[in-house]
Amino acid sequence: MNVTIKLFAQARDLAGTSQTNLSLNEGESVKQMLASLIDEHPALSQIQGNLLVAVNNEYVSSNSLIPTNAEIACFPPVSGG
């Protein structure tokens, strides 16, 4: 399946784009998706250990599976306020 991943803040700056498309197998985990993302945008490896993933506006852990037709975003720890 094809997924679009939105990138924010330092993740967007390192990748050089605000969103990127990946081709994943059905049933892949967040961890596997992140590995594909970093293959595609190696500069992201710099903040690899800190990347957070949100699916449909909720944080997900690395073992969660990527659902179909979901809105996916990837970004560093938040620092608002």
Place this chain on the structure above:
Amino acid sequence: MNVTIKLFAQARDLAGTSQTNLSLNEGESVKQMLASLIDEHPALSQIQGNLLVAVNNEYVSSNSLIPTNAEIACFPPVSGG
């Protein structure tokens, strides 16, 4: 010595005046001053156990002595804010 005692809130309402004069002996304590005050204004006995005394804008305990030429005030527990 003659002292003037300012009264506030319920103490003023019960005494029916915003200040009162007492004649005290030198070296009398706050406790003795309060006894004289209540002799003079018996309605204050209603809140006797709760009366606070301030001398020169500082709270004093019942065993403190009343200094000469001090500003003295007597009032119930505060309830501002």
Place this chain on the structure above:
Amino acid sequence: MTVRLLDTPIDYHAVTESVRDHRAGAVVLFLGTVREFTNDQQTTALDYDAYPEMAIAKMQQLIDEARERWPVIQAVIEHRIGHLELGEVCVAVAVSSPHRKDAFHAGQFLIDELKVRVPIWKKENWIDGQTEWVHPDNEKSTLPPPA
């Protein structure tokens, strides 16, 4: 002026602006407002009495103590006296500090201690027409015991 008693409405926006500072990352404003219900009893208005000289001195002391305990940049306390209608602001406390935890702690300290130390008294005007001086709950107090 960092502490004031006012018989006209408190301009809490001006109070807040007066504590803003480039050194501050945090501002905390507390407003006490005239609440309609206390348990089952309905308030229509409040009257505040104060011992003005001592109230000013005590509010200033509270700010001095807050500055000793937390890195307060600016602090202001304004309290109304006289007659207040439902919803009006009776007290405004504003504090600025480099970091938010200190601003919250200092702000809460100032209003908590104001309520036990500053000689101001509140009279309820109940909806049945009765009035009653408020007897504070047994708030934690740093005062000497009653005389």
Place this chain on the structure above:
Amino acid sequence: MTVRLLDTPIDYHAVTESVRDHRAGAVVLFLGTVREFTNDQQTTALDYDAYPEMAIAKMQQLIDEARERWPVIQAVIEHRIGHLELGEVCVAVAVSSPHRKDAFHAGQFLIDELKVRVPIWKKENWIDGQTEWVHPDNEKSTLPPPA
């Protein structure tokens, strides 16, 4: 509207007015402002980035959680995005409650959790012309561990 992202200045007076209520005896307002010094480093401006849909959803969740934990009457959160100069208000959190302790607790909860959960990011503009994304300290977080 109880939560907003704005690219224009926050009107914290309007935010505060919007939480005032006759049922409330207490209003707490927190303002985060652009601070000049962080340790020895001097800031000239900040830039805020956000993931708007999720930020709005998360801020609304925080208010819902605060309502479950404290008797919150009204609560509003507004956060700036874009470029902010020194001293400007980056976030305003306002809460009203019948009693002050609850208003303080709810206000502090909202800003503490905003800083760990709401997808907004801050980039420092240092005085030497460098810019740097802020890496948050290890604040207490309720999030799952990083993916």
